[in-house]
Amino acid sequence: MTIALFRIDPRDSVATTLRDMKTGETALGVTLSADVPKGHKVAMTPVTAGEPVLKFGFPIGRATQAIAPGEHVHTHNVRTALEGSGSYRYAPSHEPAAAFHGPGFLGYRRADGRVGTRNEIWVIPTVGCVGRTAQKIAERAARLHEGQIDGVHAFAHPFGCSQLGDDLDGTRAILTALANHPNAGGVLIVGLGCESNQMNRMLEGITHPNIRTLGAQMASDEVEEGLALVEALIEGAQATRTPVPLSELVLGVKCGGSDGFSGLTANPLVGRMSDAVTAAGGTAILTEIPEIFGAEQLLMARAENQAVFGGIVELVNGFKRYFTDHGEAVSE
Structure with missing residues (x-):
């Protein structure tokens, strides 16, 4: 029997459908109250209006109305929480990956x-x-x-x-x-x-x-x-x-066209590759800064020190200001 729903983090209020699901189907302890297409989100816990919706253990938006377990969670009941230039607090929470000793x-x-x-x-x-x-x-x-x-x-x-x-x-x-x-x-x-x-x-x-x-x-x-x-x-x-050690490798990463499964498959794989390369002393280059809007705090928490954190804040806020200065929403 194939898995129908995938919940990334136990704190998440939503799970992702791995196939088209029909009203009345049950998975991970919830029963769907509507048809939900593959790659979309289903509520796992009750979410009150105005409350953050969690995915990856992190807020991805705010509910615009009360959402019951089993409901389809999408733009009709969630709005973006993205804002213009923001204030961020340095709160490191990432433990560096163990040094990589594999082949180069x-x-x-x-x-x-x-x-x-x-x-x-x-x-x-x-x-x-x-x-x-x-x-x-x-x-x-x-x-x-x-x-x-x-x-x-x-x-x-x-x-x-x-x-x-x-x-x-x-x-x-x-x-x-x-x-x-x-x-x-x-x-x-x-x-x-x-x-x-x-x-x-x-x-x-x-x-x-x-x-x-x-x-x-x-x-x-x-x-x-x-x-x-x-x-x-x-x-x-x-x-x-x-033969060259992995410390000599420079890895460039870029958004290649996201869908509902990128955060479950390609993105974690590329992230682990980047962790392995940098743990070995190599370099990973992240481009396309607007693609991290909404997840920038997760990256900031991995900053090596406060100076690096400050550089990320300046970079992200600079891009956001560019959007807002030209009358564009940072969520678009």
């Missing part, structure tokens, strides 16, 4: 000491106007050199033209960081010639030892010239994987 991984040690998990050729356009050119070069090169390198990839984007000031600086900083990434064994920078994001300014911040450049407006056949440059990059990018 096979990586590519770079000249600057960093380690890549892949050895690829990256084609980076300075401006969106040559994004398709970069893609054509990468697609053809990937077919021509299959098996000689881990991959050939283009990073097309719509930026680099008619940008000024901080806007342009931001684009340049991101593209420069990509060009210096340890997963790139070689980098081809493709420019147009008339863009705001001039190639020479980008090159000032690039330290990668295996780099080539291509100016589309100066080339007779930019794709063919690009293919020749990629071939040279591949020759200079040959490398061998060597």
Whole structure:
């Protein structure tokens, strides 16, 4: 018999349906008073109007009316508890994970000491106007050199033209960081010639030892010239994987499209992976800050010290202010 309801924390006032459930079905000691779709919430305990609704042992909203056990808990009877910039108290409650002593991984040690998990050729356009050119070069090169390198990839984007000031600086900083990434064994920078994001300014911040450049407006056949440059990059990018401790790994995590089961499956798995990597001395990078709205206190409780806690508060409140300053609700 399959499990129909899953209660994450014994303190939770709701459980998640693991399949479509019908009125009158009983599971975990409650009887449903309505049909509830898969991935939705069912009340496990009585919740009074205005009382927090708990999931993961944490408030996820407030009841807008009294909710009896077995009722469907959704937007018709719960409202968000998210607010604009908030006041938070440092209350550490997380015990660090035990040091990880398992195996490391096979990586590519770079000249600057960093380690890549892949050895690829990256084609980076300075401006969106040559994004398709970069893609054509990468697609053809990937077919021509299959098996000689881990991959050939283009990073097309719509930026680099008619940008000024901080806007342009931001684009340049991101593209420069990509060009210096340890997963790139070689980098081809493709420019147009008339863009705001001039190639020479980008090159000032690039330290990668295996780099080539291509100016589309100066080339007779930019794709063919690009293919020749990629071939040279591949020759200079040959490398061998060597054993590396987990402390050298940098793990980036990002929302990949949440549903009603993400918090039961993928999210805890990724969290445990992050705990293992950081316990070994590695690094986990959390992006997409608005995705943590509503759960930020759980992360703040894991802050190593008050200074780290203060940094998280400043970051989260800064994002929230950006929403409210532009007339947007932080829950949207």
